[in-house]
Amino acid sequence: MNPKTPISLWPDPNALGAVTDLYQITMMAGYRAHQMEHKNATFELFVRRLPNGRSYLIFAGLEQAVGDLLRLAFSEEHINALKALPIFGAVAPTFFDWLAALRFEGDLxxxxxxxVVFAGEPLVRVRAPLAQAQWVETYLLASLSYPTLVASKAARVVEAASGRPLYDFGARRSHGPYAGLVGARASYLAGFDGTSNVEAGLKLGIPLAGTMAHSWVQSFPTEHDAFTSFARVFPNHATLLVDTYDTLKGVTRASAIEPAVSAVRLDSGDLLTLSRAARSYLDEHGLSSVRIFASGDLEEHAIRRLLADGAPIDAFGVGTELITSRDAPAIAMVYKLVEIDGAGCMKLSPGKKTYPMAKQIRRTLDEHGIIVRDVVTRADEPMDGDPLLVPVLKDGRLVAALPSLTEIREYCAKQRASVPARLRKLDDSAQFEVEYSKALEAEASHWRQS
Amino acid sequence: MNPKTPISLWPDPNALGAVTDLYQITMMAGYRAHQMEHKNATFELFVRRLPNGRSYLIFAGLEQAVGDLLRLAFSEEHINALKALPIFGAVAPTFFDWLAALRFEGDLxxxxxxxVVFAGEPLVRVRAPLAQAQWVETYLLASLSYPTLVASKAARVVEAASGRPLYDFGARRSHGPYAGLVGARASYLAGFDGTSNVEAGLKLGIPLAGTMAHSWVQSFPTEHDAFTSFARVFPNHATLLVDTYDTLKGVTRASAIEPAVSAVRLDSGDLLTLSRAARSYLDEHGLSSVRIFASGDLEEHAIRRLLADGAPIDAFGVGTELITSRDAPAIAMVYKLVEIDGAGCMKLSPGKKTYPMAKQIRRTLDEHGIIVRDVVTRADEPMDGDPLLVPVLKDGRLVAALPSLTEIREYCAKQRASVPARLRKLDDSAQFEVEYSKALEAEASHWRQS
Incomplete structure (x- = not known):
């Protein structure tokens, strides 16, 4: 017997063209049938409204989205399988030859x-032949919305932790292994200090953090044996998990290890009470250098409460709540046609109004570097303030090297420092009102009437 | 200038060994340093408690998890990068040679x-050399929890739709492109009828569904032009999106197309009122064969309400709420050591108690095929009821071919039909109490006292 090999869902990174919605391909066939595929289209990606509990977002995921866009293509298998779909029965066979050769050659x-961005602002603008611009919609949304969610959640946790180191422990809770990698990167750029995700650490240079699991402790006859055995293998790096049986007894046992361990980790129970008791015990036994690390269903509110109550916790591991952006696991990110062959496009569906024409964001800071005003303008409109949208791709090629992850993280720290205090509160969802220029409002009224 | 290539986060499917938490590797090094890596360990994967709003789960994701497990390995780059990490400074170099050759050779x-499964039941049992069993923890949890979440959410939507076709429209809202593929598969096996995700459709044979976007309509001078142009290219397959400007005018325009279109799609506004008005108009114009398709932030409650109110909607597209399992985007799935070299292991951390020893589930149905009793027993304990855990891997090889997706979907339909009525209500979270055999309780008290 030779059982069949399980089907892998890992896509070929050089054939990501089919990771899209079917309607993109039907529309592409339709545009081509009507000789419209080369019309000069501009689409913009933006977030309609922020999720509950968010007053700003941290935009993330661009490097991977752009990297995949540069390689976007269909495989021969894709083309053959698409040809065979009944819906394409009346489509000219030359469409599939054209599709097989298709690459993204537009501007971005x-x-x-x-x-730091807000609802209603164009975050990405694509100008490309209509069929190409349509093709990339699903991929861009799927690639940018999730890292933006995680980076935005991470920024809140960073705010709550007031400078204490934070580690992503979400690898096992992400929506599949790929999301764990993307989420590790997004949380690091937004201010986390490291991750437990080995692949993310090795590939991206993110500092790796790891301790031990309960199974380690259970694999030895006694907790004492487990601790001494671990400390012997990792003499200067041992963080001991002390809650497998009884947390405070675990602290006592960890304290007896020589040379002293690096930290103890609390992973359950009342972290305030336990961290105080652990700190007292450690200090009384001359172990004030041993740090206390906490984890277990933590998020920004729990961390802020613990620190406000004076919990002597030195660092936090954050898993589920971060990697799934649990309180806001989705975002209303959309990609809308705004201009075609120089004419403005807008949509009037209830609750889904869009502004026509290619746009820019102009940001004004006050003398302390705090955001005071964001104005969405026409792309070519002269206006005070720094333009936020910068060219990334020209004719399907990178305009300049993208920043490194370290550079992005430093830039993001400055961006976070520019957020007005009222938007940094974690308990309410104060909103920042983005303005639209007079010229843009005039465009909207022009194209609405036409 | 030659800008650097953006870093891709797509892992090599043949080198997924590093998609894990660092502590798994530190523990593996520790086990090996103490000659414990070959101890005979049994771990079990289970869900501690169901998320709010869930009365049962549909287990999913096994085929991909097992496929990846069969290939699990580190690359040479991984090994070199791990060697260089400071935490491994005191670890013997032979550990890395051993790691480079490591494969999963255990039983599963x-x-x-x-x-259909419940909280507290062992869903997967791994018996392997301790270091191998430890290694796969993160990967198994990351691979199984998300598809189980989506399949479980999908089953609720299927319940609400009372037989009307359902389509996964979540590709753009998933936590990255890979989650979209996994989610398309999970929703299909749980009873959805198709997906818009082309890669999922082509790779897995899931029926593909697609209509048109607002951008299609906006790309033509008039809505009428857009509709006729689309219907010409897809003469027997055209579903027209009618809400770009004014939904009821859109229906009027769609009705004028000859030959008649297949369906109209409503994507915004009051779907009850609009579907009624659209149905009336279509019927009055001899178009009773034209179906009404609805989408737009739909989930099980909205669908049930629409149908209870008599909305004449023939099929639904479900996106964000399904693909992110938005109301319950994470699940407390864990993987715990229960037995090592024949001795039972249990954990006593507050709220995290586990039962020791390898286990089985025995399920009893009533004469109508409805689940009446699930008993978790010792693995080798004779007991009435069908055993739910079956062998999948023996010594790291498939025991038998895995079922096809079609077979899984048929099996799942029967499983869904076995769920007691009180657990199928969508509004409360009635819970099913899993029982534990006397022999298992005796084990627990034996190992607790020892």
Whole structure:
């Protein structure tokens, strides 16, 4: 017997063209049938409204989205399988030859990764032949919305932790292994200090953090044996998990290890009470250098409460709540046609109004570097303030090297420092009102009437 | 200038060994340093408690998890990068040679994909050399929890739709492109009828569904032009999106197309009122064969309400709420050591108690095929009821071919039909109490006292 090999869902990174919605391909066939595929289209990607509990977003995911866009293509298998779909029965066979050779050759502007952004602002602008611009919609949304969610959640946790180191422990809770990698990167750029995700650490240079699991402790006859055995293998790096049986007894046992361990980790129970008791015990036994690390269903509110109550916790591991952006696991990110062959496009569906024509964002800071005003303008409109959208791709090629992850993280720290205090509160969802220029409002009224 | 290539986060499917938490590798090094890596360990994967709003789960994701497990390995680059990490400074260099050659060679039992399961039941059991069993923890959790979440959410939507076709429209809202593929598969096996995700459709044979976007309509001078142009290219397959400007005018224009279109799609506004008005208009104009398709932030409650109110909607597209399992985007799935070299292991951390020793689930149905009793027993304990855990891997090889996706979907339909009525209500979270055999309780008290 030779059982069949399980089907892998890992896509070929050089054939990501089919990771899209079917309607993109039907529309592409339709545009081509009507000789419209080369019309000069501009689409913009933006977030309609912020999720509950968010007053700003950190834009993230651009590097991977752009990298995949540069390689976007269909495989021969894709083309053959598409040809055989009944819906394409009346489509000219030459469409599939054209599709097989298709690459993204358009222009792309974007706000830089790590930028603080708000609802209603164009975050990415694509100008390309209509069929190409349509093709990339699903991929761009799927690639940018999730890292933006995680970076935005991470920024809140960073705010709550007031400078204490934070580690992404979400690898096992992400929506599949790929999301764990993307989420590790997004949380690091937004201010986290490291990750437990080995692949993310090795590939991106993110500092790796790891301790031990309960299974380690259970694999030895006694907790004492487990601790001494671990400390012997990792003499200067041992963080001991002390809650497998009884947390405070675990602290006592960890304290007896020589040379002293690096930290103890609390992963359950009342972290305030336990961290105080652990700190007292450690200090009384001359172990004030041993740090206390906490984890277990933590998020920004729990961390802020613990620190406000004076919990002597030195660092936090954050998993589920971060990697799934659990309180806001989705975002209303959309990609809309705004201009075609120089004519403005807008949509009037209830609750889904869009502004026509290619746009820019102009940001004004006060003398302390705090955001005071964001105005969405026509792309070519002269206006005070720094333009946030910068060119990334020209004719399907990178305009300049993208920043490194370290550079993005430094830029993001400055961006976070520019957020007005009222938007940094974690308990309410104060909103920042983005303005639209008079010229843009005039455009909207012009194209609405036409 | 030659800008650097953006870093891709797509992992090599043949080198997924580093998609894990660092502590798994530190523990592996520790086990090996103490000659414990070959101890005979049994771990079990289970869900501690169901998320709010769930009365049962549909287990999913096994085929991809097992496929990846069969290939799990580190690359040479991984090994070199791990060696250089400071935490491994005192670890013997032979550990890395051992790691480079490591493969999963253990046994794995699992409940079949598509099975209805409850909190506290062992869903997967791994018996392997301790270091191998530890290594796969993160990967198994990351691979199984998300598809189980989506399949479980999908089953609720299927319940609400009372037989009307359902399509996954979540590709753009998933936590990255890979989650979209996994989610398309999970929703299909749980009873959805198709997906818009082309890669999922082509690779897995899931029926593909697609209509048109607002951008299609906006790309033509008039809505009428857009509709006729689309219907000409897809003469027997045209579903027209009618809400770009004014939904009821859109219906009027769609009705004028000859030959008649297949369906109209409503994507915004009051779907009850609009579907009624559209149905009336279509029927009055001899177009009773034209179906009405609805989408737009739909989930099980909205669909049930629409149908209870008599909305004449023939099929639904479900996106964000399905693909992110938005109301419950994470699940407390864990993987715990239960037995090592024949001795039972249990954890006593607050709220995290586990039962020791390898286990089985025995399910009893009533004469109508409805689940009346699930008993978790010792693996080798004779007991009435069908055993749910079946062997999948023996010594790291498939025991038998895995079922096809179609077979899983059929099995899941029968499983869904076995769920007690009180657990199928969508509004409360009635819970099913899993029982534990006397022999298992005796084990627990034995190992607790020892």
């Amino acid at each position: 502007w974007s706000v830089p990764e790590g930028t | 039992w699992s409940v079949p994909e598509g099975t």
